[in-house]
Amino acid sequence: MHRSGSRPQLDLSKAAIQGNFEVKDPTILLPNQSDDISHLALDIGGSLIKLVYFSRHEDQSIDDKRKKTIKERLGISNGNRRSYPILGGRLHFVKFETTKISECLDFIHSKQLHRGVDSCHWNPGVQANDNAVIKATGGGAYKFADLFKERLGVSLDKEDEMDCLVAGANFLLKAIRHEAFTHMEGQKEFVQIDTNDLFPYLLVNIGSGVSMIKVDGDGKFERVSGTNVGGGTYWGLGRLLTKCKSFDELLELSQRGDNGTIDMLVGDIYGGMDYSKIGLSASTIASSFGKTISDKKELADYRPEDISLSLLRMISYNIGQISYLNALRFGLKRIFFGGFFIRGHAYTMDTISFAVQFWSKGEAQAMFLRHEGFLGALGAFMSYEKHGLDDLMVHQLVERFPMGAPYTGGRIHGPPLGDLNEKASEARVCLLLLEMPLPLSNTVYIANYLN
Numbered sequence: 143m144h145r146s147g148s149r150p151q152l153d154l155s156k157a158a159i160q161g162n163f164e165v166k167d168p169t170i171l172l173p174n175q176s177d178d179i180s181h182l183a184l185d186i187g188g189s190l191i192k193l194v195y196f197s198r199h200e201d202q203s204i205d206d207k208r209k210k211t212i213k214e215r216l217g218i219s220n221g222n223r224r225s226y227p228i229l230g231g232r233l234h235f236v237k238f239e240t241t242k243i244s245e246c247l248d249f250i251h252s253k254q255l256h257r258g259v260d261s262c263h264w265n266p267g268v269q270a271n272d273n274a275v276i277k278a279t280g281g282g283a284y285k286f287a288d289l290f291k292e293r294l295g296v297s298l299d300k301e302d303e304m305d306c307l308v309a310g311a312n313f314l315l316k317a318i319r320h321e322a323f324t325h326m327e328g329q330k331e332f333v334q335i336d337t338n339d340l341f342p343y344l345l346v347n348i349g350s351g352v353s354m355i356k357v358d359g360d361g362k363f364e365r366v367s368g369t370n371v372g373g374g375t376y377w378g379l380g381r382l383l384t385k386c387k388s389f390d391e392l393l394e395l396s397q398r399g400d401n402g403t404i405d406m407l408v409g410d411i412y413g414g415m416d417y418s419k420i421g422l423s424a425s426t427i428a429s430s431f432g433k434t435i436s437d438k439k440e441l442a443d444y445r446p447e448d449i450s451l452s453l454l455r456m457i458s459y460n461i462g463q464i465s466y467l468n469a470l471r472f473g474l475k476r477i478f479f480g481g482f483f484i485r486g487h488a489y490t491m492d493t494i495s496f497a498v499q500f501w502s503k504g505e506a507q508a509m510f511l512r513h514e515g516f517l518g519a520l521g522a523f524m525s526y527e528k529h530g531l532d533d534l535m536v537h538q539l540v541e542r543f544p545m546g547a548p549y550t551g552g553r554i555h556g557p558p559l560g561d562l563n564e565k566a567s568e569a570r571v572c573l574l575l576l577e578m579p580l581p582l583s584n585t586v587y588i589a590n591y592l593n
């Protein structure tokens with residue numbers, strides 16, 4: 143599949159250079175009745191429903207002088223076409239489990255998020271009617287279309303999932319400062335993206351399953367590979383094997399795990415020694431879950447913590463390795479990873495990075511995106527062709543988005559990922575920059591725009 147110019151492209155060039163306002167910490171706020179809601183977009187995936195919407199309100203805290211300064215910096219004169227207040231508003235990012243779609247519908251209804259959208263036009267104050275349309279992507283846009291019509295009276299205007307992922311990723315990489323970062327051995331480093339030298343790259347979206355997309359430009363991409371061993375596999379197998387009640391619980395368990403009780407290591411096979419001739423240290427995993435075959439143990443004899451870590455390493459490493467092989471196929475040096483499987487989790491990112499680095503001998507680099515799980519929803523959000531906010535404004539408001547996806551930060555727990563010199567017994571606890579805590583509520587985080 144090769145697509146070119148299949149969707150209306152918005153001009154990002156101005157957004158990247160306009161304005162430079164510092165925004166304070168993101169706050170978790172829900173729109174109140176006086177807010178205008180516009181541009182609700184959905185990504186309904188196999189595991190999670192992602193919502194992105196913008197609520198605009200006149201921010202009383204911005205005085206006239208500051209408004210004037212901001213307008214000047216944005217190059218907006220009073221004689222401009224806007225008749226509404228240009229400042230004040232929030233971009234909201236919310237997620238629900240797909241199995242709890244009723245909660246999502248209730249949320250949309252209770253906040254009247256669908257009220258302002260009428261045949262792709264922003265139309266504040268209009269009640270949902272037969273013409274109401276919400277942009278939606280992901281398989282659920284097809285699967286649940288009737289349910290949305292029935293419960294909310296809105297139609298879902300379906301946008302292709304790959305189109306949206308690419309549009310969301312390109313936009314974030316071009317317009318958001320500090321969107322991409324590397325994560326190696328517990329160290330996070332932001333990557334300065336040269337927007338003139340962004341393409342080509344490999345986008346790996348780790349959702350329920352995994353899509354690998356070679357991106358050559360805006361709207362120009364090809365899905366070159368994928369794997370069915372993805373986030374759904376970790377969560378599904380993990381739930382069955384550990385009886386965990388939530389994904390975050392499973393992830394937390396892994397932080398107290400020791401995969402050496404489950405995985406067969408090179409050292410287990412080689413009597414504690416490295417197999418240095420082919421570059422394998424004793425601590426390298428020779429066979430994920432391999433140790434469980436030789437023991438006369440039942441599932442209940444294994445610690446859920448160890449199972450979770452072993453699963454996490456197996457899946458993350460495998461995805462990192464396949465990604466690199468695909469990057470190699472097309473001569474791509476940069477690989478960006480998105481999708482909610484990553485969950486800002488340090489050990490997951492380290493494992494993926496390790497696999498990419500190991501197999502590429504340091505030639506390729508894994509990078510992560512702060513809005514990891516919202517690429518598709520953002521792409522759908524940006525696909526509104528006509529709206530009350532003009533294109534430039536949409537980009538500006540997102541550009542000032544202060545903080546990315548939830549990032550657990552804190553300590554890395556778990557055994558070292560290993561290199562050739564490493565000893566299996568070596569313990570490592572790295573201190574990371576502490577940023578946003580992992581939010582467990584549905585409302586992930588909401589950016590304060592120009593507050």
Ligand SMILES: Nc1ncnc2c1ncn2[C@@H]1O[C@H](COP(=O)(O)OP(=O)(O)O)[C@@H](O)[C@H]1O
Pocket residue numbers: 186187188189190191239280348349350351372373374375376377389390480481482483484485515
């Ligand atoms: N709260 C959660 N509930 C379920 N899965 C979660 C949660 N948080 C993160 N995940 C992980 O994210 C994956 C879904 O990622 P996502 O990018 O939303 O894909 P999809 O579009 O397939 O739903 C899940 O399979 C799981 O591994």
Ligand SMILES: CC(C)(COP(=O)(O)O)[C@@H](O)C(=O)NCCC(=O)O
Pocket residue numbers: 186187188189280281303348349350351352353367368369370
């Ligand atoms: C079918 C999907 C595109 C759906 O996206 P998701 O809901 O997983 O984000 C994805 O699960 C996928 O790419 N699976 C891998 C299928 C394969 O290439 O084998």
